[in-house]
Amino acid sequence: MASDASAGPLDGIRVVELGQLIAGPFCGQLLGDMGAEVVKIEQPETGDPMRQWGQGSTPTWWRVIGRNKYSVAADLRSGEGQDLARDLIAQADILVENFRPGTLEKWNLGPDVLHRANPGLIVVRVSGYGQTGPYSSRAGFGGIAEAMGGWRKIVGFPDRAPARMGISIGDTLAATYGCLGAVAALHHRDRTGEGQVVDAALYESVLQVMEGLIPEWAVAEHKRERTGSKLPGIAPSNVYRCSDGDYLIGANQNSVFLRLCEAMGRPELASDPRYACHTARGERQDELDAIVEEWTLRHTVAEVEDAMIAHAVPAGRIYDAEDMLSDPHFAAREAIVTVEDPELGPTPMQGVFPKLSRTPASIRRLAPRVVGQDTAEILERWLGVAAD
Incomplete structure (x- = not known):
């Protein structure tokens, strides 16, 4: 793993991540991979459920989505935990969260409160249906967003029910757009000093990659349908x-x-x-x-x-994964890198992407093994609280 000297283009940017599962944490991973210092606030003892997620006999997904992050334990349902979160967010450039709209406000952590203490803060809010609109209060997961955004309708074979593509694409698309919005908001802040809210809805993130699906129907009354492995009209x-x-x-x-x-x-x-x-x-x-x-x-x-x-x-x-690990092109471009995990030993995973020629990013830290393992360090460095 690289040293902090080659952190990447977001070196010096501080991020607080309040999210859990996929969408919020993947946004945090992207920012961390690009060099930001990401402090993940987790529920004491249990932590992010992602720690137990993954297929196979040994959950390993956490090693990827938790990398380049520090873990601080705080119960956001308690006043003390909310106070700690506010103190940390006051020192941050970006906040990432993926709770149902209204949850932060219920905890007195809404953007209006946070911006009073930190006017330049960028708040990335990832949710199923967005922060506004008649569906905003509904619970939403990636698969539901894929259905509403038009993706599921066209995946699979025409004589079968709509299929899942095999990964949680709705979550990761929303996380990626949230990250893009955060970087754009940083540019605006550099010019004006103003922070803002980035509203990334899962279903709209799916909609963004649906090519000409909407105008094809609106203009020509053509509906895309499931076509299996074929791309209609494109042959061979x-x-x-x-x-x-x-x-x-x-x-x-x-x-x-x-x-x-x-x-x-x-x-x-x-x-x-x-x-x-x-x-x-x-x-x-x-x-x-x-x-x-x-x-x-x-x-x-x-x-x-x-x-x-x-x-x-x-x-x-x-x-498949076995093919990728044996292909010399993946190795030559460091598309897959190996980290030394103290529990799993040498562990291959996706490398940092995209690649920047002047400010290359890197995997600098392993995913936190223990919930709250970095609490003392972060409180000392960010808030000046003595370690004892």
Whole structure:
């Protein structure tokens, strides 16, 4: 792990994280990865439930989402805990929280109160439906936001119920937009000295990445539906079976389709009127996919990949974690790094992203092993309270 000397572009920025589970803590992780000093306030004894989350026999997610953070224990439901939180937030640049709207106000920790003591504070509020509107008081999780934002409707195969994509994308999108809002608000504060509230709703974060879904319906009355692994009208671009596995090929552009045809030993297909242009290929998508798969089925994944690389056709294997850990490109770019965990030993995890050339960020601290393990240090450094 790197030293604090190479903390990153947000070195010197102080963050208080009041969130739990995914959306708030992932926003805190992003800020911490970029060099901010993140103090996570956790419920005494139990801490963030993320400490017990993850798949497999040993929960490991906390090692990622808790990295680059300090843990302070405080019961926010008590007056003493609320006082401590206010004192710490008064010294912070950014507050991150993902409670249901109204919770901070109930604890006397609303933005109006906090801004009186710290006018430059940026408050990132991540919630299911946002801080305003008729649904704002409802409980909301990432999966619910994915459904409302249009994501679940189009994921899966048309003859089956809407599917989950395998990760909590609604939460992580909202966290990412919350982080983006915080950085934008820091720029505004640098010019004006003013803090502000960043309102990041989970469902709107999903909506932001839904491409042309809204105007397609409003203008042309076209509704996107579930299409499985196909992208309607874009061909050939699909997952194709090989003799020993699956492989993804994206060759819908004219020049790329020509190179794919040459790789398959079928150059005549590129000039065939049925497949000679983007529109024609889209109209015969199933037919063209069958032609490509008839070729891939006669070869192994490795053989198809060699042909795609040789002919400069965008294509790739469908990776799982084991594949990523053995791929030299991941290692060369430090997309996956290994930290020395005192309990788990060498533990691979995602590296810091994105990569900045002048102020590279890093993993500087392991996730706190014990709830409140850094309370004394933070109170001394931030508030001047003696360690004893």
